[in-house]
Amino acid sequence: MRRSFIAGLLAVFGIRKVGAVAATAKFPPMPAWQPSFSQPLDRVVDRISYYSDRERDFVVFSNGTSVILEDGLSDAEAKAVSLKVLSDILNYHPDMSPTPMDDGNILVSYNHPAANVVLLDVAKAHWTEIEDRHLDGLTESEILYTPLGPNKFDDFGKQALLGRAYLFMDAQAPVISLIHRHT
Template sequence: MPDWQPSIVQPLESIEDRVRYYIDGKRDFALFANGTFVLLPVGLSEAQAEAFALAALDEVFHAHPDMRPVAMDDGNILIGYKNDITANVVLSDVVAANWTEIEAQHQRALARHEVLMTPLGQNKFDAFGIKALFGRCFMFMDAQRPRVLKVVRHAT
C-alpha cells in the first residue's frame, strides 16, 4: 500500500468524459469516488454493475500491483491493470497544475517494499513514470474505501 494519498483532486466529470472518448461511447462503465473506472459487461442492472465493479477493483487490489500506463492522443495517461477492465486516467492539466507536489511525492506512491525496474534503474522514474505512479494512487484509494459513484451507460 502506498504511503501517499494525494489531496489533489481530478475532476470526475473530466475523467468520465475522457473514458467515454477512449471507449468511443460503446461500453458501460462504473466510476469510483477517486476516479478509478471498471468497464462493464453488457446488460447489467445498476446493482449487478456495482457488484461487478467492486469485485473487479478488489481483484486488482489483491493482485501484484502491476500497471500498464499508456500515453493517449489527448496528452493524458491511461493506466490499465492486470484484469484489463479496471483503469485510471491521469489528466494532463491536473498534472501540470500540481507537478511540483507530484514530483516531490512520487516515491511515496510506491507500495511498501515495491521494486519497479525502469530503464533509469531500480525505482527511478522519468516524468511519464512519475505521472503513472500518481495516477495509480487513486486506484489504491478507491480500493481502500470502495464507492461506486455512478454507472455510466454507453451511447445508444
C-alpha cells in the same frame, strides 16, 4: 525436537515468534501517498468514454478509478462487478500499464478491466506534489523496473504512479460515484 529447531532457526534471523511477524505484516501492501488533490470526475468520465469509443458502460469510483463493464449488466450487477474488480486488483497486485493517449493524458490500466486517467493539465497544476511524493506511491519493498533503472521514474512514470495512487485510494475505501451507460 522440531519445535526447538524452528525456534533456533528463527532466532538466527532475529525472529522470536512467527505470530508476531505475521501480525505486523500488512496485506495487501499500501503506498503512503494519497494525493491531496483530485481530478474532475466529469472529465474522467468524458475521457474514459472517448478512449472506449463511446461503446462501453463503466463504473467510476470517487477518486476516478473506472471499471469497464460487460454489456447488459443491471445497476446492482455493475456495482457488484466493479467492487470485485477493485478487490481482485488489490489482492492480486496492482501491476500497472501506463499508456500515453492522443490527447496528452495518460491511461493507467491494470491486470483486470479497470483504469485511471491522469489528466495532463491537472498533473501540471500539481507537479510539485507529484515530484515530491511519487516515490511514496510505491508500496513497502516494491521495486518497479523502468528504462532508467529500479524505482527511477521520468515525468511519465511519476504521473503513472499518481494514477495508481488513485486506484489504491478507491480500493481502500470504495465509493461508487456513478455508473456511465454508453447509450
